[in-house]
Amino acid sequence: MSYENIKTVQQDEQEVAQLVESLEEATKRGKAASKKSFGCRKSTFDVDKTKGIKVNSWKFQDWDYRRPDLPTYARGLFTTQRKDGTHEIAVRGYDKFFNIEEVNATKWRNIEMNTRGPYELSVKENGCIIFISGLEDGTLLVCSKHSTGVRNDTEVSHAQAGERWVEKHVKSVGKSVKDLAKELRRLNVTAVGELCDDSFEEHVLAYDESVSGIYLHGLNFNVPKFATCSSSEVHAFADSWGFKRANFVVYEDLDQVKEFLEECAETGTWDGRETEGFVIRCQMGEGGRPPYHDWFFKYKFEEPYLMYRQWRECTKAIIAKRYPNIKKHKKITEEYLQYARRQLAQNPRLGEQYNKNHGIIAMREGFLQERGLNGSEIIQMESEGSKEEVTRDVVLVPVASLGCGKTTVGLALAKLFNWGQVQNDNIPKQKNKPKKFATDINMLLAVHPVVIADRNNHQRREREQIIQDVTTAIPRARFIALHYVHDPKQEMLPGIREITRQRVLNRGDNHQTIRAGSKNSEEIIGIMEGFLTRFEGVNTDRVPDSYFDEVIDLDVAASSRENLETVVKALHASYPKLVREVPTAQQLDDAINWAMHDYQVELDLSQAYSSGGQKSKNKSNLNNKTNSPDSAVAPSAEDLAKKLEYFCISLPAAEVSNVLQSLFPPSTDPERARIYHQLAKSRRIQPSFHVTLIHRASKKEHPDIWEGYTRQYIEKMKNKPESDLTITPTLAPVRVRLERLIWDNRLMAFIARIMPPEDGSQGDWPCANETPHVTVGTVSTDVKPKESNDLIKRWHEVGSGGDTGIWEAEIPGVKVIHGAVGMVMSRGK
Secondary structure, eight states, X not given: OOSTTOOOOOOXXXXXXXXXXXXXXXXXXXXXXXXXXXXXXXXXXXXXXSSSOEEEEEEOOGGGGGOSOOSOOBSSEEEEEOTTSOEEEEEEOOBOOOBTTTSGGGSHHHHHHHEXXXXXXXXXXXXXXXXXXXXXXXXXXXXXXXXXXXXTTSSSOHXXXXXXXXXXXXXXXXXXXXXXXXXXXXXXXXXXXXXXXXXXXXXXXXXXXXXOEEEEEEEEESSSSOOBOOHHHHHHHHHHHTOEEOOEEEESSHHHHHHHHHHHHTTTEXXXXXXXXXXXXXXXXXXXXXXXXXXXXXXXXXXXXXXXHHHHHHHHHHHTTOXXXXXXXXXXXXXXXXXXXXXXXXXXXXXXXHHTTOSHHHHHHHHHHHHTOOHHHHHHHHHHHTGGGOOSOEEEEEEOOTTSOHHHHHHHHHHHHTOEEEEGGGSOOOTTHHHHHHHHHHHHHTTOSEEEEESOOOSHHHHHHHHHHHHHHOTTOEEEXXXXXXXXXXXXXXXXXXXXXXXXXXXXXXXSSOOTTXXXXXXXXXXXXXXXXXXXXXXXXXXXGGGOSEEEXXXXXXXXXHHHHHHHHHHHHHOTTTSOSOOOHHHHHHHHHIIXXXXXXXXXXXXXXXXXXXXXXXOSOHHHHHHOGGGOOOOOHHHHHTTEEEEEEEEOHXXXXXXXXXXXXXXXXXXXXXXXHHHHHTTOBOSSEEXXXXXXXXTTTSHHHHHHHHHHHHHHHHHSOTTOOOSSOOOEEEEEEEEEEEEOSSEEEEEEEEOOOSSTTSOOOOOSSSSOEEEEEESSTTSOGGGHHHHHHHHHHHOSSGGGOOEEEEEEEEEEEEEEEEEEEOOOO
16 A cells, blocks of 8 residues: 555644644643643754754643643644744644543443544554654654753663664665655654664563664644544555554454454463554544544553563662562562572673663563563463462552542441451541551551551542551552542543532531531532542552552442442452452442441541540440441550461571572582472462561460560560551561571471570570471472471481482581561461
């Protein structure tokens, strides 16, 4: 197919002038004004090798693209002025497009209702976007998303790298960049491509020299309203000018599109290549009726690419000597980081190159080769086990405004499953109220598997605070957002206002701080409006919302009963050991009825928020008080001590892993190394290591040891600063010597020696086990770590080698590791 017959769309001078005027006006708005309207950032660039031509880049904030009142939705927009002073669009990117289910327009039901085919699915190449267009004087303009030319913060900018590739592409077909500039200007289009070149910059997917270049995937007309060419026309243009082509397929029917995408998503590949997903091009008309306009949405394959990105960011963190933020895939990421640390230690220059985005893919592929698995296989293994294993330390974080029903749903969940609930409204106004809120959550997590953090959490800073303060004390905590959807605000707020006002005014004084029965209704509505104005919806592409393990979207207009069922079913699907079965319809009804009718607020804190006073007000009988989940008092140190599972010496995982790996060099006899490799490849090596000092099960046999450690725990808890939120403090540092490794065909363990304290005032650390040891791993879940005791006892009796079935390896020299005496709490029932 030829592109010569493209029907061009020319610029309207008046329309462009009006667009530039609107953008200029938006640059003058301050932050306060931008909450009600949109703001815009303008950057001006000199175009190299021209006589004074300048281009202006216009950039909106990402969240503004959800608004209905922008003058244009182009993401990547440059304007300039011709010699006669007339404004023109120099570069025009795509309209911002969203992932499936990310916004209201990209929900499948709305796509079905409002779009028509053909549906062109272009493979999503993994690089940086490049825009190419022609200027009035015949200059070829090459831009990245928001800049062009030289940048001071890098040796070679994306635009410069793009220029080099453009010249190489057009030269390959006997043409020049001047020819290309002239043709693009004739057509009034911006050519849009993906620069994929690992020698310049690595991303997630690999592009070696043979497949590097600019993959052309768009020809956009330089007009304010989005209009673009078909994929077949783009391919024809790419062939004619020497560019690489972004492959695509076409379907007329949306059901075929869904089937194709879901099939590709299972492996994260298409046509034998890994890919991050597809961009779908079609036409949209309101209600599926004319007039239609070009419209895009995307279907991203989350995994294994989110995992790969996490590995990249965690590697950069350890290079910078920062603590790596592991949000998901914790076990495999910890294994990867052990590998990365070894590589960085062996090659000191690797860190410098990695920070320049070189060596990222080689590091990842080296680890995957060592593990004998690819990314998709790892994700499949995790999906079969990771979430299913979650049974505790889960925080449900509502994200809501007043009147959404978050407390009602929270109370019903706590009633159904005996979960904890901390109501922020029950905490009197005080200086460190957010800290107190997080402390209460941490305390309840010691006695409940799940705690509902009952606060609006409607701003990102609130969500960041709760995640940081809880993980400080409980690093393995998981956070699940109960997201009452408010976006797009312009479309949804009128309906949300109506229903939430009705709910709040109808409940009267049955609230700790918002006393709608006593206060003027206009005052109440004013408070509610403030929450709606400040509301920031969950966006998992940004910190802190990227730390959520799960986001459950809820409908503000739905009843609390409907939202309760949505939450329960979602938790059961993702965490089957946490919610083992979905309650019956009658049980759900009863829980909601109790939350809405039987539960009564017992505190009136409204005065504290107006005149500084506070008074108690009993509005319920003792039975209600007993059943109220939020009436739980934070456990004392003695109460927490009753939940202790065992005391142990925690050891640095990296050091133990290095010792372990040193015992099995490549030259090791295959039979001798068989169990080690089996444990490694099946991910059965422990992600963390410890010496168990005493387990709760042994306290009757060794009461002195258990009581001694328990006393130290209680004393430590009582003496720690109030700002310290941890419930599992470190009792003291301790040194452990690893002496030898013992294993059979079921498990592997280090023989350990607990060294005398260096501080003479500190007593020894007694161990209830006959031989202190560190369990390395077991071949299956059927083999419990405690069986290490049996293996070591047998080794003492019969030794190793021969027909004993036991192997051993002595650790050369004296290997002493510095650890810490701590404890682990029992799992909440």
